[in-house]
Amino acid sequence: MTGSPVTPAPGTLTASRRRWSPRRRARVFRAAQYVVLLAVLVAVGLAVDWANVGENFFNAEAARQILPQLPTAFRNTLTYTLAGFAVGLSLGTVLALMRLSAVGLYRWIATVYIEFFRGIPALLVVVSFGYAVPIAFGVNIPSVTTKAALALGLVSAAYIAETLRAGIQAVPKGQVEAARSLGMSHGRTLRTVVVPQAFRIVLPPMTNEFILLTKDTSLVFLLGLAVNQYDLTKIGRDALNNATGGLTPLFLIGACYLLITLPLGQLSRYLERRTGARSRA
Amino acid sequence: MTAPTTPAAASAAPVVRVAGLHKAFGEREVLTGIDLDVRQGEVVCVIGPSGSGKSTLLRCVNLLEQPTGGTVEVLGVDVTDPDVDIDQVRTHVGMVFQQFNLFANMTVLENCTVAQRQVLKRSRSEAERIARANLERVGLADRADAHPSQLSGGQQQRVAIARALSMDPQLMLFDEPTSALDPELVGDVLAVMRDLADAGMTMIVVTHEMAFARDVGDRVVFMDGGVIVEDGPADQVIGAPREARTRTFLQRVLDPTHTDVA
Numbered sequence: 001m002t003g004s005p006v007t008p009a010p011g012t013l014t015a016s017r018r019r020w021s022p023r024r025r026a027r028v029f030r031a032a033q034y035v036v037l038l039a040v041l042v043a044v045g046l047a048v049d050w051a052n053v054g055e056n057f058f059n060a061e062a063a064r065q066i067l068p069q070l071p072t073a074f075r076n077t078l079t080y081t082l083a084g085f086a087v088g089l090s091l092g093t094v095l096a097l098m099r100l101s102a103v104g105l106y107r108w109i110a111t112v113y114i115e116f117f118r119g120i121p122a123l124l125v126v127v128s129f130g131y132a133v134p135i136a137f138g139v140n141i142p143s144v145t146t147k148a149a150l151a152l153g154l155v156s157a158a159y160i161a162e163t164l165r166a167g168i169q170a171v172p173k174g175q176v177e178a179a180r181s182l183g184m185s186h187g188r189t190l191r192t193v194v195v196p197q198a199f200r201i202v203l204p205p206m207t208n209e210f211i212l213l214t215k216d217t218s219l220v221f222l223l224g225l226a227v228n229q230y231d232l233t234k235i236g237r238d239a240l241n242n243a244t245g246g247l248t249p250l251f252l253i254g255a256c257y258l259l260i261t262l263p264l265g266q267l268s269r270y271l272e273r274r275t276g277a278r279s280r281a
Numbered sequence: 282m283t284a285p286t287t288p289a290a291a292s293a294a295p296v297v298r299v300a301g302l303h304k305a306f307g308e309r310e311v312l313t314g315i316d317l318d319v320r321q322g323e324v325v326c327v328i329g330p331s332g333s334g335k336s337t338l339l340r341c342v343n344l345l346e347q348p349t350g351g352t353v354e355v356l357g358v359d360v361t362d363p364d365v366d367i368d369q370v371r372t373h374v375g376m377v378f379q380q381f382n383l384f385a386n387m388t389v390l391e392n393c394t395v396a397q398r399q400v401l402k403r404s405r406s407e408a409e410r411i412a413r414a415n416l417e418r419v420g421l422a423d424r425a426d427a428h429p430s431q432l433s434g435g436q437q438q439r440v441a442i443a444r445a446l447s448m449d450p451q452l453m454l455f456d457e458p459t460s461a462l463d464p465e466l467v468g469d470v471l472a473v474m475r476d477l478a479d480a481g482m483t484m485i486v487v488t489h490e491m492a493f494a495r496d497v498g499d500r501v502v503f504m505d506g507g508v509i510v511e512d513g514p515a516d517q518v519i520g521a522p523r524e525a526r527t528r529t530f531l532q533r534v535l536d537p538t539h540t541d542v543a
Contacts, residue, residue, distance in 0.1 A: 172380075172382075174378060174380050174382035175382060175384060175385065177345055177378065177382060178376075178378065178382035178383070178384065178441075179384070179396075180345065180368075180371065181343055181345065181371055181374070181375075181376040181445075182371065182372070182395075182396035182400065182444070182445070182448060183368045183369065183371040183372035183396060183400040183401075183448070184368070184396060184399060184400055185368050188399060188400075192384075192395060192399065193384055193386070196386040197385060197386050200386075
């Protein structure tokens with residue numbers, strides 16, 4: 001286009017080439033973001049006293065003190081998580097089916113349950129299982145793992161139920177109708193057609209539930225634990241009281257949690273990819 | 282209920298006998314008194330404007346919709362009787378849907394064998410032999426190991442027909458089988474349906490394909506507003522409709538640019 005004004009022929013755009021076209025503006029803006037990010041990183045790097053940070057987060061002596069306790073605590077955390085998830089998944093499945101039931105009373109009960117346990121802090125439930133529940137109901141639950149599984153599972157079931165319900169409802173109705181039109185019973189249709197498809201849909205949110213549950217096991221110390229029942233967070237907190245290494249114990253504990261949760265995310269993505277490749281509708 | 286009817290016995294009684302059928306969704310009346318008999322080997326095409334209740338009528342035949350009044354006899358069994366084992370009746374009634382509804386978690390072959398094995402209790406080898414024969418019949422023998430998502434709409438619909446045929450049905454229901462297809466894929470599906478009709482299958486076809494209805498249908502039923510307005514030989518209903526509403530509808534369908542309705 002030349003600089004001189006031209007009368008546009010019919011059907012051509014008069015528009016012009018502004019110095020700051022939207023695309024050019026976006027490009028400049030993007031470059032500016034990189035510059036700002038770099039400036040912040042440099043500023044933080046210069047401002048922080050790295051020796052002090054090292055002393056507080058990577059103190060070798062403090063690490064040596066807590067290291068012998070880690071394997072047991074790691075195993076305990078895993079046990080509480082798995083047991084809690086087993087309860088949560090079983091109860092959650094029942095609740096999800098109740099939410100989808102044709103019987104109004106079942107739907108109502110499930111809804112009340114879910115709203116209640118979703119709405120109160122998990123901490124309250126764990127404390128209840130440590131003190132109030134054994135007294136109020138006159139039952140003595142001897143095993144800490146059982147108590148932890150029930151307390152965490154009851155809470156987790158509320159979330160899992162909603163995840164499962166959404167997953168089942170996300171399977172297109174036509175899939176059910178096709179199965180029923182071939183003479184499959186309601187239950188058989190669920191097992192062969194609905195659940196396998198719902199599984200793939202709920203995989204990512206279910207991984208979320210598991211990771212949240214893993215972190216919620218940090219509450220089980222409220223049940224009152226013997227030393228060999230300590231979970232990761234409990235030994236980390238105790239180590240803080242007597243160690244000189246600042247936050248080193250917490251840093252190690254955090255790494256242990258990531259050791260559990262990061263592979264889960266990987267596994268979930270792998271499963272999703274594998275089933276997704278074959279079954280995308 | 283009676284035992285599953287053999288074709289010989291069915292030729293005496295109609296395959297489908299709908300009498301005084303009513304269906305309402307809440308307050309909304311969709312079917313208001315339908316009477317329809319379909320005899321052995323007959324191809325009945327149901328046409329009519331959208332919302333006229335065509336699909337609902339079809340879905341009442343295999344009880345995907347629960348009628349609110351009247352009776353529906355299929356192969357001599359009144360499916361509206363709550364004591365009837367509807368799953369057993371459905372194994373004799375194939376259904377093809379507008380949206381294909383192939384099982385997304387299974388291969389083409391598994392789609393065609395799963396109900397044979399689980400419901401009819403056929404062995405794997407027998408079910409696969411029957412499935413492959415039917416895939417051959419619809420021209421898709423080479424796609425047995427594909428997944429539904431890898432097929433075109435026309436191919437998916439032909440697999441859906443093969444899946445229904447693998448149950449050895451005595452009646453086939455088609456619910457607008459070509460309405461979701463790209464125009465160039467419609468022909469393949471209609472050709473399969475035409476072969477099926479020529480082979481003597483009893484069929485009820487809800488369709489907007491007037492040429493198909495006229496050529497392949499023995500009878501055409503025109504529905505409007507929840508009732509059957511006209512029911513007669515295909516050539517007569519489409520070629521020389523008696524009812525004004527049928528004429529109006531056909532004019533709109535056959536010549537959409539013609540707005541001057543009679």
